[in-house]
Structures are given as C-alpha cells and as structure tokens.
Amino acid sequence: MKKKSILKKIVIALLLLLVVIQFFGTDKNSTAVVSENAIDKHYTVPPHIQALLKTSCYDCHSNNTTYPWYSNVQPVKWWLASHISSGKKHLNFDEFNTYPAKKKLHKLDEVAETVGKGEMPLTSYTLIHRNAILSDADRKELEAWAKEVKQQIR
Incomplete structure (x- = not known):
C-alpha cells in the first residue's frame, strides 16, 4: 500500500511540474x-539552392x-530554443x-563538409521534418554552391 501511495504522489508532483x-x-x-547581412543579399544564391537552404537549414541557421x-509545449520549447541558439x-x-x-570561407568549408558527409541537417531534425532530407544530388549542389561562394569572396 505504501509503495502505491508514494508512486501516486510522485506522478501527481510530475504532472503539477509539467x-x-x-x-x-x-x-x-x-x-x-x-x-x-543575409547571405543572399551579398552573394549569388540560385533559387533552387535558396529553397534547399530554407527547407533544410534555416530553421536552425537563420x-x-x-x-x-509542439514547440509550444515545455520542455520541448526549451530544447528547441537551445538547439536553435546553438545552430x-x-x-x-x-x-x-x-x-x-x-570566417566566411571557413563556414562555407563547414557547410560543404557537413552536408557532404550527411551530418547536416541533423537526424533529430529530419526525423520530424521529412521534407528537409537532402538527396545525394541536393548535397552535391550545396557543396558546389558553397565552393562558388568561396570564389566570390576571394
């Protein structure tokens, strides 16, 4: 009996906390x-690349x-805010x-590398945002675009 009472109190406390x-x-x-200061205001970003960036990158990197x-429910709201801030x-x-x-050149190298290796967008993001998954062709286009922008900077 005592264990049920303690468990009940714990559940009620957790619900209240929630x-x-x-x-x-x-x-x-x-x-x-x-x-x-947006990248597309200063460098060439073709429409199909801009669409890929908006779909797969901008939620965390803009x-x-x-x-x-579900972003209105705690603790998810805190987790998303932290994730976006980090991004x-x-x-x-x-x-x-x-x-x-x-730094621009370094960031573009990182874009090419992380996208090329499939590290970005994060799996935790694409599990829910299925439209953010990049195909191999998308990855190659983003890598090529990052290299083109590097040339514009140099």
Whole structure:
C-alpha cells in the first residue's frame, strides 16, 4: 500500500511540474524583416539552392524559424530554443555578411563538409521534418554552391 501511495504522489508532483513549466516561455526566433547581412543579399544564391537552404537549414541557421505546433509545449520549447541558439552560434545565414572573410570561407568549408558527409541537417531534425532530407544530388549542389561562394569572396 505504501509503495502505491508514494508512486501516486510522485506522478501527481510530475504532472503539477509539467503544468507549471508551461508558463515559462522562451523568445521565438522570428523577425519581420530579412537582415541586410543575409547571405543572399551579398552573394549569388540560385533559387533552387535558396529553397534547399530554407527547407533544410534555416530553421536552425537563420533569424527565422518555422515552429511546429509542439514547440509550444515545455520542455520541448526549451530544447528547441537551445538547439536553435546553438545552430545560430555555429552559422547564421541571415548574419553571414557580418563575418570576416576568413570566417566566411571557413563556414562555407563547414557547410560543404557537413552536408557532404550527411551530418547536416541533423537526424533529430529530419526525423520530424521529412521534407528537409537532402538527396545525394541536393548535397552535391550545396557543396558546389558553397565552393562558388568561396570564389566570390576571394
């Protein structure tokens, strides 16, 4: 009897905690205006590459995330905010032109490498966002585009 009582209290406490944390929000990664420092404002980004970037990269690597319904539920909201913040620290396509030339070249190398190896987009992202999965042809196009932009920078 005592074990059931303790288990019941634990379950009630967890449910209460789950309800309470719903009132603690995070800032959404969303802006009304595209930054003047966005990569496509300074370098050639063909429409099909822009579409790939928007579908497979921009939710974590830009100033505008398209949020799914479950992003309003804690603790998922915190996890997504942390993930997006981390992604933007590594590379933000909307702030790309604020980077020094050396950093731009390095970031483009990383794009080519991580996309080429299938490390990006992350599996945790593509499990839910099936349309973000890149085909081999998509990966090769993104790698080639990154190399072209490097040439524009040099």
